[in-house]
Amino acid sequence: MTTTDTRAETDVARRPTGLAGLAGAVAAGLALAITEFAAGLTQSVPSAVAAVGSIVVDFSPRFVERFAIEVFGTADKGALAVGTTLLALLFGALLGRVELRRPGVAAVGFAGFALLGMLASYGQPFADPVLTTIVVPSAAATGYLFLRLSLHRLVADVEAPTDALPGSASRRRFVTGVAGAGAVALVGGAAGRSMIIGRSEAVRDSMDLPQAATTVADPGPGASFAVTGLTPLIVPNDEFYRIDTALVVPRPDTASWKVSVTGMVDTELTYTLSDLLAMPLHERYVTIACVSNQVGGDLIGNAKWTGVRLTELLDRSGVHPEATQIVGRSVDGWTAGFPTALAFDGRDPLVAIGMNDEMLPPVHGFPARLIVPGLYGYVSATKWLESIELTRWEDFDGYWIPRGWSKEGPIKTQSRIDVPRPGDTVDGGAPTVIAGVAWAPTRGIARVEVRLNGREWRDADITTPLADTTWVQWRHEAMLDPGTDHRVEVRATDGDGTTQPEERTDVAPDGATGYHGVGFRTS
Numbered sequence: 001m002t003t004t005d006t007r008a009e010t011d012v013a014r015r016p017t018g019l020a021g022l023a024g025a026v027a028a029g030l031a032l033a034i035t036e037f038a039a040g041l042t043q044s045v046p047s048a049v050a051a052v053g054s055i056v057v058d059f060s061p062r063f064v065e066r067f068a069i070e071v072f073g074t075a076d077k078g079a080l081a082v083g084t085t086l087l088a089l090l091f092g093a094l095l096g097r098v099e100l101r102r103p104g105v106a107a108v109g110f111a112g113f114a115l116l117g118m119l120a121s122y123g124q125p126f127a128d129p130v131l132t133t134i135v136v137p138s139a140a141a142t143g144y145l146f147l148r149l150s151l152h153r154l155v156a157d158v159e160a161p162t163d164a165l166p167g168s169a170s171r172r173r174f175v176t177g178v179a180g181a182g183a184v185a186l187v188g189g190a191a192g193r194s195m196i197i198g199r200s201e202a203v204r205d206s207m208d209l210p211q212a213a214t215t216v217a218d219p220g221p222g223a224s225f226a227v228t229g230l231t232p233l234i235v236p237n238d239e240f241y242r243i244d245t246a247l248v249v250p251r252p253d254t255a256s257w258k259v260s261v262t263g264m265v266d267t268e269l270t271y272t273l274s275d276l277l278a279m280p281l282h283e284r285y286v287t288i289a290c291v292s293n294q295v296g297g298d299l300i301g302n303a304k305w306t307g308v309r310l311t312e313l314l315d316r317s318g319v320h321p322e323a324t325q326i327v328g329r330s331v332d333g334w335t336a337g338f339p340t341a342l343a344f345d346g347r348d349p350l351v352a353i354g355m356n357d358e359m360l361p362p363v364h365g366f367p368a369r370l371i372v373p374g375l376y377g378y379v380s381a382t383k384w385l386e387s388i389e390l391t392r393w394e395d396f397d398g399y400w401i402p403r404g405w406s407k408e409g410p411i412k413t414q415s416r417i418d419v420p421r422p423g424d425t426v427d428g429g430a431p432t433v434i435a436g437v438a439w440a441p442t443r444g445i446a447r448v449e450v451r452l453n454g455r456e457w458r459d460a461d462i463t464t465p466l467a468d469t470t471w472v473q474w475r476h477e478a479m480l481d482p483g484t485d486h487r488v489e490v491r492a493t494d495g496d497g498t499t500q501p502e503e504r505t506d507v508a509p510d511g512a513t514g515y516h517g518v519g520f521r522t523s
Contacts, residue, residue, distance in 0.1 A: 026185065092147075225474075261314065282309055287302040338375055379407070411441050413440040420434065439472075501514070
């Protein structure tokens with residue numbers, strides 16, 4: 001081996017791959033931030049994080065989806081966004097390290113970055129293909145050029161004469177450039193996300209929910225129990241659970257947004273938000289739940305919803321007799337379907353535009369969503385509603401059905417213990433208060449019973465229901481031996497006389513069953 005070859009290998013070995021990886025990660029972050037900032041300027045360019053994350057959601061196996069919900073709960077969207085970003089940064093770091101030794105590899109990597117971003121973005125709502133084709137490759141190219149410049153400075157520093165001072169000009173320029181680009185990426189990404197949120201919040205905040213033609217009375221004194229730790233009868237909007245497939249909340253432009261009634265109808269009609277606001281509005285208390293709610297889980301909530309009767313829109317269009325399914329379609333492409341007959345059986349579903357006396361929050365479907373009492377959300381609760389399509393039951397399956405979930409999703413009779421919490425220590429010198437909620441929307445709750453330490457079942461007190469479509473609170477008091485461990489279980493009986501089964505079943509394919517139990521101790 002020649003002296004020249006040896007020196008070349010030594011120079012390569014001396015190259016700081018760790019710093020090259022840092023430059024690659026910052027380059028990837030810079031590319032993402034550019035797309036995020038562009039998405040903030042105009043909704044015609046989707047967020048690359050959201051677009052790629054949506055593909056991850058759509059193609060994830062069912063066990064991955066369930067794992068995310070069980071582990072992260074309502075924070076699963078944030079976790080996925082963070083995970084998608086971290087993967088991009090790690091990929092960028094890998095490209096930086098490889099590029100240091102094999103120049104040209106990063107060009108291929110960033111080109112693949114751009115291609116994936118474009119393909120993912122084209123399928124996003126409101127995406128303009130021309131603008132997307134300009135912005136996404138430009139962002140990737142900017143990231144790549146920054147990486148090449150950074151590595152040039154890094155290599156120049158390493159290949160400087162051996163008597164050069166440690167803090168050489170090239171190294172300082174490298175550090176300054178990476179730090180500056182990292183700051184630009186953080187600020188630009190945050191600014192873009194802020195603009196995306198603020199764009200629709202300003203419009204929504206300027207709107208007032210009109211007075212409803214049919215109102216519901218405020219809950220009376222018998223509708224709730226004053227028990228510390230008990231879930232409120234009406235869950236505030238900012239505490240209401242959120243489960244959907246949207247990594248970034250869709251924010252339709254209310255000036256151009258429309259919802260259409262299409263398919264097997266006599267007349268296809270389209271409504272703007274102004275049209276809906278001008279129609280007779282109706283208030284309803286309705287409890288909705290996610291099919292992924294485990295026994296004792298909190299993926300359920302009760303709210304006052306305001307909207308237009310779905311049956312009024314259907315009657316205006318004229319539903320064909322053979323149209324046996326109603327499909328709700330979201331602006332982001334999500335779909336859900338339920339039997340047409342359920343819209344006309346008295347449960348009175350709504351195209352809701354209001355939640356707890358204000359316009360729908362963006363995370364809960366602004367400007368409009370479907371609320372169908374008695375059905376799990378995966379077959380009915382289409383948020384960011386774009387169309388209502390009438391079709392045959394056998395002709396279409398909603399988003400979750402091909403992924404292994406049941407096509408019919410009636411909410412099961414269930415109950416939950418809120419007080420005491422698992423592992424609590426309660427005062428053994430006073431009656432122990434046990435309390436929670438129970439639900440069987442459209443059937444109502446007729447009875448709640450508790451069982452302490454495996455003994456006989458005893459009736460609990462229940463609140464006066466707001467409607468058969470809502471949950472009730474329940475409570476029970478018992479004197480228990482102090483200084484001992486206890487276990488309490490609960491079961492509910494609905495208005496049809498059906499008592500929830502004791503056997504525990506999984507949430508798949510149509511909702512969990514089983515008694516909820518809690519262990520605690522008296523002092």
